[in-house]
Amino acid sequence: MRMFKTGITLAALAVIGAGAAFAQGIDDPTREPFYSALEGKRVAFVPVAMGFDLTEGWAAGIRSQLEPLGVTFEIRDPSWNTDAGAQAITSLISEKPDAMVIHNPDVQSYARLLKRAEEAGIYVIQVNMNSAYSTDAYVGTDYVGLGEKMAHRLIDECSPDNGGSGKVAVVQGVLTAAASAYQMQGISNVFADHPEMQIVSNQAADWDGTKARNITSTVIQQHPDLCGVVGFWDVMDLGTGAAIQESGKDIFLITSGGGNKTACDGLENGTYSEVVSYDVPGQARDIATMIEHLLQHGQAPGSVKSTLFSPLTFMTKDNIGPGSCWTLEGQN
Numbered sequence: 001m002r003m004f005k006t007g008i009t010l011a012a013l014a015v016i017g018a019g020a021a022f023a024q025g026i027d028d029p030t031r032e033p034f035y036s037a038l039e040g041k042r043v044a045f046v047p048v049a050m051g052f053d054l055t056e057g058w059a060a061g062i063r064s065q066l067e068p069l070g071v072t073f074e075i076r077d078p079s080w081n082t083d084a085g086a087q088a089i090t091s092l093i094s095e096k097p098d099a100m101v102i103h104n105p106d107v108q109s110y111a112r113l114l115k116r117a118e119e120a121g122i123y124v125i126q127v128n129m130n131s132a133y134s135t136d137a138y139v140g141t142d143y144v145g146l147g148e149k150m151a152h153r154l155i156d157e158c159s160p161d162n163g164g165s166g167k168v169a170v171v172q173g174v175l176t177a178a179a180s181a182y183q184m185q186g187i188s189n190v191f192a193d194h195p196e197m198q199i200v201s202n203q204a205a206d207w208d209g210t211k212a213r214n215i216t217s218t219v220i221q222q223h224p225d226l227c228g229v230v231g232f233w234d235v236m237d238l239g240t241g242a243a244i245q246e247s248g249k250d251i252f253l254i255t256s257g258g259g260n261k262t263a264c265d266g267l268e269n270g271t272y273s274e275v276v277s278y279d280v281p282g283q284a285r286d287i288a289t290m291i292e293h294l295l296q297h298g299q300a301p302g303s304v305k306s307t308l309f310s311p312l313t314f315m316t317k318d319n320i321g322p323g324s325c326w327t328l329e330g331q332n
Contacts, residue, residue, distance in 0.1 A: 033296070034292075034296060035069065035070070037292075037295050037296040037298075038066070038069040038070055038071055038292060038295055038296075039069070039070035039071075040070060040071075040072075041070070041071045041072070041098040041099070041295055042071070042072045042074070042097040042098050042099075043062070043066060043071055043072070043073050043074075043097060043098065043099045043100070043101065043291060044073075044074050044075070044076060044092050044097045044099075044100050044101070045058070045059055045062065045073070045074070045075045045076070045100075045101040045103075046075075046076045046078065046085055046088050046089055046092070046100065046101070046102050046103065047059070047075070047077065047078075047103040048078070048080060048085065048103050048104075048105045048129075049077060049078065049079045049080045050075065050077045050079075052235060053235065053257070053258050053260035053262065053280065053328070054103075054128065054257075054258045054280055055103065056328055057258055057260065057280035057281060057284060057326070057328060058101075058103075058127060058280060058283060058284045058287065059073075059075055059284075060284070060328060061280070061281050061283075061284020061285060061287075061288065062101065062284050062287055062288045062291075065284070065285065065288035065289075066288050066291065066292075069292075071291075074097075076088035076091075076092065080105075082105045082106070082109050085105065085109070085110065086109060086110060086113060089102070089110060089113045089114075089117065090113060092117070092122070093113070093116055093117050093120050093122065096120060096121065096122060097122060098122065098123065098295060099122065099123040099124070099125065099291050099294065099295070100117055100122055100123070100124050100125070101125050101126075101127055101287060101291075102114060102124060102125070102126050102127065102131075102135075103126075103127050103128065103129060104126060104129045104130060104131045104177075104178065105129070105174065105177060106129075106131075106174060106176035106177050106178075107130070107131050107132045107176060107177070107178050107181065108131065108132055108176065109131075110131050111131045111132045111133040112133070114126070114131060114133050114135050115133050115302075117135075117301075118135060118136065118301040118302035119301075119302065120301075121300075121301055122301055123136045123137075123291070123294045123295075123301045124136050124137075124301065124302075125137045125138075125139060125287055125290055125291065125294075126138045126139070126140070127139055127140055127283065127287060128140030128141055128179070128278070128283065128310075129177055129178040129179050130178050131178070134305045135302070135305070136290075136294060136301055136302065136304065136305065136306065137290045137294070137305075137306045137307070137308065138306075138307045138308070139283055139286045139287045139290060139308045139310070140278070140283060140308075140309070140310055141179070141256075141278045141309065141310050141312070142309040142310075143178060143179055143182035143183040143185075143186065144182045144183070144185050144186040144189070145186060145309070145312075146183055146186060146256060146276060146278075146312060147182070147183035147184060147185060147186020147187040147188075147189070147190075148186040148187070148189055148190050149186075149276070149312065149314075150183075150186070150187065150230050150254050150256070150276065151186065151187040151189075151190035151191055151197075151230075152190060153254050153274060153314075154168050154197065154228045154230060154252070154254065155190070155194055155197060157227065157228055157252040157273075158197070158227035158228040158252060159194070159196055159197060160196050161196070164227040164228070165225040165226070165227045166196050166197050166198050166227065167198050167200045167223055167225055167226050167227055167228075168197065168198070168199055168200070168226070168227060168228040168229065168230065169199070169200055169201040169202070169203075169216065169219045169223075169226060169228075169229045169230075170184070170187065170199055170201065170202040170203070170229075170230050170232075171203065171205050171212050171215055171216060171229060171230070171231040171232065171236070171237065171240050172184065172202070172203065172204045172205065172232050173204065173205065173206065173207045173232045173233055173236060174204060174206050174207060175204045179232055179233070180204070180232055183232055184202075187199075187230065200219065200222075200223050200226065201215070201219040201222075201223070203215050203219075205236055205239070205240075207233060207235075207236050208236060208239075209235065209236050209237075209238050209239030209240075210239055211239070212231065212236045212237060212238075212239035212240045212243075213239030213240065213242050213243045214239075214243075215240075215243075216229060216239070216240045216243035216244060217243040217246065217247070220243065220244070220247045220249065220251070224249075226249070226251055227251065227252060228251060228252040228253070228254070229244065229251060229252070229253045229254075230253075230254050230255070231253065231254070231255035231256075232255070232256065233255065233256065233257055234255045234256060234257030234262070234263050234266065234272065234275055235257060235262070237253065237255040237271075237272065238262075238266065238271060240253060240255070241253055241266060241270075241271035241272055242271070245270065245271065252273045252274075253271075253272050253273045253274075254272070254273060254274040254275075254276070255272055255274075255275055255276070256275065256276040256277070256278065257275060257276075257277065257278070258277065258278060258279065258280035258283075259275075259277030259278070259279050259280060259281075259313070259315075259324075259325050259326055260280065260325060260326060260327070260328075261325040261326065261327050262325075263275045263277065263315065263325055264315070264320050264324055264325035267315060267316060267317045267320055268317060268320075270317075273316070274314060274315065274316050275314075275315045276312050276313070276314055276315070277312070277313045277315055277325075278310040278311075278312055279310055279311065279313065280326065281326050282310060282311070283310050286308050286310070290306070290308065
């Protein structure tokens, strides 16, 4: 009987054996550490208030991403009361959730509390309006950059070289809020090099549509040749746009917001000329992802500071279409 050499080495047999194992599937070594780092963790959200597009959108997006991973998500709603918000944060510091998401009403009110929270071992993520104190993460708009970009759009539309009067008005929110103070800095940065542009009114409407409407109506009466208005939040600027429409004048209105369907509606019906979206669903995803990262990494709260600026989308009636804006129903 003749014997044949097969030429199969031990190494080759090992490969064949491994191939058979792979054919049956192997476990992903990253899964267990990921899920175990998140299971049973607790995250608390303190907005300036619930009941409007930004905070409802963030809450829905964070919840939908974290709760399936075993994370408990809760909301402490101060309902536009800064003292109540400070009390909510103080209570949470004692309760020690694993992470807090904070929407600051202004740059100072919560700063010391956020530092205390990190010292207590709680991760702190600030969303879209940060405080004077930098925490583990800020997820939101680069308002200085936004202000600069909006100022350039006002120059495009209203400078004398482009056929405008050069006269523009600013409708801020709360003056001490990051969204107002930083955005105004961006506008000032650009207009410092454009003396042909004149800000004829710079007033705070405190995020209130009725105040914005009254301010804008008065400014238009005082300056019949007003060319443009920059507003600091599209929900508030429903009032700004209404005043412009009532005047019957062709005044360029640029504002910004989270990209909710009301923004697209306002562009369609002429309330706004242009809306800059910072994409609330995208911000919610970034917040949740940052929380996942922090809980997996396990670094000491406050030891590393991260910033995630949101991409900006300039929307006009001509460039929007189905899917350009989000709805809360689509977030749930």
